[in-house]
Amino acid sequence: MAVLTRSRAAAEGARKSILRFPNEILYMVMECSSTSELWAICLTSKRLRSIATPMLYRNIHLHGAEQTVFFIRTMQSQPSESSESLLLHVQEFVIANDNALVGATPQIIDDLYSVVMKMSKLKHLLLSSKAFIHFTTLLRDSKFHRLQTFRYVLGPAESSEEFLKFLARHRATLTALWLDCEKPITFAQSIDLPLLHTYDGPSWVLKFLKNSVGSLRSVVLRFKEPDIDYRSPLKQLTNAHSLLTLEIVIVDITPRRLREPAILAAVAQSALYGFAFDDLMPMRQHLSRFTALSELRFAIFRRESVSAVNDDLPILDAWLRVCETLSMVHLDGVDWRLVDGAWIPSG
Template sequence: MVITRRAFKISRSIIAWLPNEVLFFIIAYAAHPELLSLCLTSRLMREISTRFLYRGVHLNTKKTLKLFLRVDRWCTSPPALSHVQKFLVKQDLKLAEAHVTQITRVVLLMTSLKHLLLYLAEPIEFHQLLQDGVFPNLVTFRYIVQPNTASAFIGFLHRHPTINNLTFASEESIQFPRRADSTYLKIYEGPNWGLSLFDVSGLTSVSLMWYSDGVDIDCCLSQLTEAKDLECIVILTSTTTPTEAEILAGISRHAPHVKVLRLRSLVAKQVGLSLEQAVEIQGHLHKFSALSTIELPAVDYNTEFRLDHDMQALKLWQDACKTISSATLNSIIWQSVNGEWYCANSGIKRLITMMKEGVLGPTFVLVPAFEF
């Protein structure tokens, strides 16, 4: 790694014998101050370092937003903008309409942009950006769609068939004027009704948000039948229905080849999975051909756990689906090694050992880990 105070000396020594491609690779890992120092050493080092100085723009705070909005400074230096590959606005950063106008003006000049992340907690419309933006290399796009920008949103996707990672959200179901061009789409995260906008045959990972009761499971999941390379499914719900067993039944019918299955809820459940519910789930697991990881929704901190019941459930599931090797049940992460299940959460292994030694009874209150 190039050290700032020795940048000039080292740059002269390595330029003599390292190809430009190797220099490029090494400098890619340099810190920001080091890149600035290298820019002062030679024209070659300046050209290489400049690419990395401007490769990402992250608006995380009001201060960074204020600095970025010096539009005149940016617009007098278009070559710098041509190096930007990632533009991100932090999710909780609040923007005014004037900010959006200025940001749009600058982002439109980022011709090499690959990742555009505008997924804000307080949705605000980037209508002009959606309408006029053209980024030939764009691969990742995150956005919150409003009903009156639906047409511009679809138009933006249609102009960018290179997108392979798409995340979008909407507070309500929206009627879009047409389907989107999704030739290279591999990863989709969004509302369940949004799947109908795309050709899903190339998907490898899908995360569906279900915000209301009465979701037609078969209608939603039947579209995944075409996704022959699908490996991961994440279902995020905000209600108590459908149940885990009902969701598993639908997935087993339409995507039995999936390898990773995660069921999550916006609200932690007050009651852990019972042994009876585990048996019901077992009835669907035998249909999966390659399932290795299964995750069920988290439970409330104060839930009483029965680890003996959980281990029974895991053994039942593995009997039904031999390929399962990892599971998250009642907020506890488990791993299977040579057919035996072990708790993978930090600090919980000791509690299980104490239980086996008789120090703790089979029933006790456990504080689970929610960060996986």
């Protein structure tokens, strides 16, 4: 006969008391649990495991080759037609880096494509790998009826036509687009994404998003040589009447090309060169085009003279006079916030 100690009896009583709740309540409780906590819950009872397991597969982030193979095997063991299949619970699928596909054979890639295309409730698809493997087949054959977020690395030898067709198939749901591209590509047609409110990618893509610019609320433009046309993308954004935040990242551009005052902001994402301090004031003429911009980020790496933080105040006041919605500015490592009509520094 098993003898229950006091601590074991207490644990057993707690487990039984939890199981008195209906599945709906248990689901709400587990919604607040971390991944490690969900793993622990899976070890307690069959009933709790049946609730927690689908939650573990809502967000799939592949970081390594071994993990990718294990994931494929797990998904292939699931009956795709069954309502209990884990494939039906995946809402976010992320290939975070190149390591997830290191040593992947053509068969592994084909199996991965097959698995992803069966994720009928997928909302977020983020393919960040810059490895030799292209996802053209996945772009050509997939259709996700709930897709909202898409991140993609478009290789120089990859078909931009399939990429455009993929976007076109998801125009009714897509709200956020991140794009990485090694060099400018000429698309055969404009990209019409009527619900798009977030864009992060090369500045030259904006001219192909001209039918979607009006709905944009958050934009990150990435400039790099040989692309040095600052004015055209900014002119395109003057039609973005709902724009709230604008960031510009400048990559691989020599210092002599950075004295162009048409650039509104630069973000310190890597070891970049910066603007001359005297270029800041003339930017007020460009800020006057924006009627809803609340946040502006600007990184300076070279000032022609050493300046105290308070020397930034005339610039901030000048910008505020032409862009009355401005309330937060990141300038040379300092966050300025507008509080009761006055600029307060922090950071």
